Amino acid sequence: MEAQQAAVEPSLKASSSSSTSSSHSQRDLLVSHLAASFPAYTPLALSLKNTPTALPVSPSSPSTVLDFSSSVKREDRGVSVPDSLADGVPRLGRSPEGSARPGGGHRRDQWWSNMNPDPRRDTPRLGGEENHTQEDSKEALSLGSMCDGVGSRQNPWSKMTSRGLRMQLWLNGDLSQNTHIKPAHNQAEGQTSASCSPAPAEGTPSQTSASCSPAPAEGTPSQTSASCSPPPGSPLSSAEESLNGLGGDRDPLAPQAPSLEPPSGEPSGGESQPGTPLPLPGPITGLSIQETIAMSPELDTYVLTKKVKEVLTDNNLGQRLFGESILGLTQGSVSDLLARPKPWHKLSLKGREPFVRMQFWLQDPHKVEKLMDMKRLEKKAYLKRRHSSLSDGHSVDGGLAGPDFLQSASPQHQQPPQLYQKKIRVVLGPEEKEALKRAYQEKPYPSPKTIEELASQLHLKTSTVINWFHNYRSVTALSG
DNA sequence: GACTAGAATCCGGGCACTGC
DNA sequence: GCAGTGCCCGGATTCTAGTC
Numbered sequence: 001m002e003a004q005q006a007a008v009e010p011s012l013k014a015s016s017s018s019s020t021s022s023s024h025s026q027r028d029l030l031v032s033h034l035a036a037s038f039p040a041y042t043p044l045a046l047s048l049k050n051t052p053t054a055l056p057v058s059p060s061s062p063s064t065v066l067d068f069s070s071s072v073k074r075e076d077r078g079v080s081v082p083d084s085l086a087d088g089v090p091r092l093g094r095s096p097e098g099s100a101r102p103g104g105g106h107r108r109d110q111w112w113s114n115m116n117p118d119p120r121r122d123t124p125r126l127g128g129e130e131n132h133t134q135e136d137s138k139e140a141l142s143l144g145s146m147c148d149g150v151g152s153r154q155n156p157w158s159k160m161t162s163r164g165l166r167m168q169l170w171l172n173g174d175l176s177q178n179t180h181i182k183p184a185h186n187q188a189e190g191q192t193s194a195s196c197s198p199a200p201a202e203g204t205p206s207q208t209s210a211s212c213s214p215a216p217a218e219g220t221p222s223q224t225s226a227s228c229s230p231p232p233g234s235p236l237s238s239a240e241e242s243l244n245g246l247g248g249d250r251d252p253l254a255p256q257a258p259s260l261e262p263p264s265g266e267p268s269g270g271e272s273q274p275g276t277p278l279p280l281p282g283p284i285t286g287l288s289i290q291e292t293i294a295m296s297p298e299l300d301t302y303v304l305t306k307k308v309k310e311v312l313t314d315n316n317l318g319q320r321l322f323g324e325s326i327l328g329l330t331q332g333s334v335s336d337l338l339a340r341p342k343p344w345h346k347l348s349l350k351g352r353e354p355f356v357r358m359q360f361w362l363q364d365p366h367k368v369e370k371l372m373d374m375k376r377l378e379k380k381a382y383l384k385r386r387h388s389s390l391s392d393g394h395s396v397d398g399g400l401a402g403p404d405f406l407q408s409a410s411p412q413h414q415q416p417p418q419l420y421q422k423k424i425r426v427v428l429g430p431e432e433k434e435a436l437k438r439a440y441q442e443k444p445y446p447s448p449k450t451i452e453e454l455a456s457q458l459h460l461k462t463s464t465v466i467n468w469f470h471n472y473r474s475v476t477a478l479s480g
Numbered sequence: 481g482a483c484t485a486g487a488a489t490c491c492g493g494g495c496a497c498t499g500c
Numbered sequence: 501g502c503a504g505t506g507c508c509c510g511g512a513t514t515c516t517a518g519t520c
Contacts, residue, residue, distance in 0.1 A: 319481065333515055335481055351514070425516045426487060467488060
């Protein structure tokens with residue numbers, strides 16, 4: 001904790017200064033420190049909810065503010081009325097004013113504004129806050145939240161959402177306007193990191209043509225796509241470019257540059273296996289996809305889902321296969337997403353991820369073939385398993401259908417189980433619920449000791465008991 | 481494939497405590 | 501008194517398992 005803060009603080013100072021070339025080494029230190037501290041989010045290899053591994057952060061990661069600003073339609077969503085207010089039902093609890101207070105949705109606007117600085121609105125502020133500095137980045141988080149994020153409640157990368165990610169990006173320098181990432185020195189790094197400074201650093205040799213400057217002048221033949229993208233063949237290039245081209249007033253599915261084509265030769269995602277979630281094309285790092293999502297301009301979720309539905313129905317592909325293979329979600333979630341896509345601006349970072357993945361998938365020319373292959377493999381594996389199970393005298397019906405079956409069918413799931421472990425849903429039995437309710441009647445706010453006791457008596461995790469009380473308080477508050 | 485209950489998670493806010 | 505920190509809370513959201 002202290003060490004982490006020690007690492008953070010210099011970077012805060014560095015990033016708030018106008019020149020950051022001197023912070024290069026600090027930044028490197030910070031990045032490597034973060035690489036050691038933060039678990040990774042590796043969506044390609046892992047399920048959405050799976051255990052993170054080492055963060056593949058390096059100075060060379062395209063940790064960049066993507067060049068969205070020129071094409072991004074700002075989220076002009078007006079006032080987003082929370083459901084709790086929209087339905088006119090007053091909410092109990094401590095913060096009915098919470099929805100009305102200046103924070104709430106406004107903070108998300110702030111986040112979005114920070115992520116997508118609109119040059120048109122980039123007017124000097126009162127009080128001399130010309131620069132987007134530490135203050136700007138921090139003001140969207142309370143002290144408690146900062147503390148939670150940096151200290152006691154650090155989330156693994158896979159669990160970060162907009163704010164957590166924003167902090168991370170800010171730490172990386174991408175959100176601090178004045179942070180100019182110096183081109184990396186070594187060759188390997190040079191390919192990407194060098195090119196992705198938020199803005200062309202003054203006096204910095206244009207080593208790469210290549211800045212992912214937020215707003216290259218219009219009409220400037222931007223090298224961005226070429227230089228900000230990962231090496232040719234890397235799917236990230238297509239991913240990011242595709243997203244770059246997804247300004248809100250453009251058809252999210254509109255054909256993109258040739259680079260949208262997945263790497264030639266090997267179909268993107270390589271040898272897909274049934275049950276292997278998220279076969280995004282190629283080795284996209286977790287950081288990249290997360291950043292891509294965070295920086296992604298507004299996608300038209302309705303158009304996106306409509307297109308996905310069309311492709312699935314046209315090719316007789318099931319939601320389950322699609323969900324588990326592409327999105328890492330269950331059939332029910334896919335159904336929900338496709339039937340009732342939320343507007344982009346109402347989605348958190350996490351909520352946007354499936355749509356970004358849909359977008360990736362739709363742009364894959366081999367998408368149908370790959371899903372078909374998965375379907376075949378799934379069937380083959382199922383039959384094989386069924387055969388062997390029958391010979392063992394065990395039935396495979398029921399228990400092995402669905403994700404479990406998929407996972408067992410996938411060779412990749414022979415890897416350490418924690419990598420592919422699905423979140424186990426706790427289903428409380430009626431007796432457990434009854435006991436919890438009794439305890440609630442007695443004490444809606446149980447002490448840690450009581451929680452411990454309840455947990456051990458009911459053979460539950462303390463977190464489950466805590467969650468139950470939390471949710472039950474919400475439910476009773478709403479109904480009461 | 482649609483729908484739902486509810487467990488889990490995210491996040492901002494509030495408050496107590498501590499050290500200066 | 502103030503800033504920093506840690507913890508807990510409510511509200512909102514996400515997403516799984518189960519059912520139809």
